[in-house]
Amino acid sequence: MDPDPRPNDHPEVASGGVGVLLVNLGTPDAPTPGAVRRYLAEFLSDPRVIEIPAIAWKPILHGIILRTRPARSAHAYAQVWTDEGSPLAAITAAQARKLQDLLGEGIRVDWAMRYGNPSIPAKLAALMEAGCERLLVVPLYPQYSAATTASVVDKLGETLRAMRWQPALRTLPPYYGDDTYIDALETDVVRQLEALDFTPEVLLLSFHGMPERTLHLGDPYHCHCRKTARLLGEKLGARLPQMRIETSFQSRFGRARWLEPATETVLEREGKAGTRRLAVAAPGFSADCIETLEELAIRGRDVFEAAGGEHFAVLSCLNDSSVGMAMLQALVSRELSGW
Ligand SMILES: C=CC1=C(C)c2cc3[nH]c(cc4nc(cc5[nH]c(cc1n2)c(C)c5CCC(=O)O)C(CCC(=O)O)=C4C)c(C)c3C=C
Numbered sequence: 001m002d003p004d005p006r007p008n009d010h011p012e013v014a015s016g017g018v019g020v021l022l023v024n025l026g027t028p029d030a031p032t033p034g035a036v037r038r039y040l041a042e043f044l045s046d047p048r049v050i051e052i053p054a055i056a057w058k059p060i061l062h063g064i065i066l067r068t069r070p071a072r073s074a075h076a077y078a079q080v081w082t083d084e085g086s087p088l089a090a091i092t093a094a095q096a097r098k099l100q101d102l103l104g105e106g107i108r109v110d111w112a113m114r115y116g117n118p119s120i121p122a123k124l125a126a127l128m129e130a131g132c133e134r135l136l137v138v139p140l141y142p143q144y145s146a147a148t149t150a151s152v153v154d155k156l157g158e159t160l161r162a163m164r165w166q167p168a169l170r171t172l173p174p175y176y177g178d179d180t181y182i183d184a185l186e187t188d189v190v191r192q193l194e195a196l197d198f199t200p201e202v203l204l205l206s207f208h209g210m211p212e213r214t215l216h217l218g219d220p221y222h223c224h225c226r227k228t229a230r231l232l233g234e235k236l237g238a239r240l241p242q243m244r245i246e247t248s249f250q251s252r253f254g255r256a257r258w259l260e261p262a263t264e265t266v267l268e269r270e271g272k273a274g275t276r277r278l279a280v281a282a283p284g285f286s287a288d289c290i291e292t293l294e295e296l297a298i299r300g301r302d303v304f305e306a307a308g309g310e311h312f313a314v315l316s317c318l319n320d321s322s323v324g325m326a327m328l329q330a331l332v333s334r335e336l337s338g339w
C-alpha cells in the first residue's frame, strides 16, 4: 500500500470529512478451492484467531488444513453463492449502500472485509483520498471477541502505522446489550416467526463458537452472547410464552474444547427428546453467510430431521432489512454525534 495516500499537495481534496467503514469478517472471492485456500490462509494465519505459537501451528495449517479444508469449504460455499457473489459480501455491500442513503451525502460510507477483499487498507486509503479526516470503523460484531473485533482493530493499527498523516479514528463499541439491537432483533424475529407455516415449540439462538479457553483467558465473548440471549429471550418470552428458548454455539473448528452446548448437539438432543417443530435464529451474525445458510439451514436441518424433527426453519439475520438498517443508523449516528 502507498504509505501515505494523501500527499501534501492535494488541493482538490475536500478536507475534514467524516467517513464510516463497515467491516465484516471476510469471504473468498469465488467458491473454488483455490480462492478458499487463499482466504483461509490469511484468516487462519491471524494469531488472534489461532492462538497457538506459529512454530507449532504453521506445519498443521500448511501441511494438513490448507490441503484438505478448501475443497470441502468450496463445496459448501458453492451451495449458497449468489449472482452478486458471496452472501456475506453482497449483504455487507447492501448495508453500506443503504446506510449511505440514510446518513446522507455529508458522511461517506463504505465497507471492507478483515480477510480477503475489499481490504481494510484499500478502503481506508479510498476514504482518505475522498477527504475523510475522521473515521468511524464499525466492526459488524454485536458481541466482542478478540478473534473478531480486536482483529479488526489490529489491522487498522497495522495500516495506520505506515501513514505519516493519519485520520482521527473511532470504533463502534460492541452492542450486544444495546436496546436498539435487542429491540431490532425482537421485531425481526417475531415477524419471521409469524410468517412461518408452523408454530415452533423451540427457538434456538445459535451463536458462532469460540475455543472455551478464550473464556478462561478473559475474553468477554461468551458473556456477551449470554447477555444478548437473556435480553432477547425475556422480550420474546413475554410475547410468545408457549415457545421455549435455548442457546447454543456453532461452527466448531479444530480439536480443542469449544463453548458449549454445540448447536449440532442441541438439534440432535431436541429431535430425540420429541421436539417436532424448531426454528433457529443467529443473532450474533450481522449478515447471512456460509455459517447460517449452509451450516444451519442445510446441515442443521439434516441433523434435526434425522433425530426425529419434522418442521425446521432458520430465520434470516438482520441483513439490510429496514429494521436492521434503522438499528445501524441509530448506533452510528449516536457515535458520530460528538463529531
Ligand atoms: C460472528 C462472530 C465470529 C466469531 C466469534 C468467529 C470465530 C472463529 N471462526 C473460526 C473459523 C472459521 N470461521 C469461518 C467463517 C465465518 N466466521 C464468522 C464469524 C465469526 N467467527 C463468519 C461471519 C463467517 C462466514 C464467512 C463467509 O464467507 O460466509 C470459517 C470459514 C468457513 C469454513 O471453512 O468453515 C472458519 C474456518 C475460528 C477458528 C474462530 C475463533 C477462534
Ligand SMILES: [Fe+2]
Binding pocket: 208, 251
Ligand atoms: Fe468463524
Ligand SMILES: [Fe+2]
Binding pocket: 251, 252, 290, 291, 295
Ligand atoms: Fe462452519
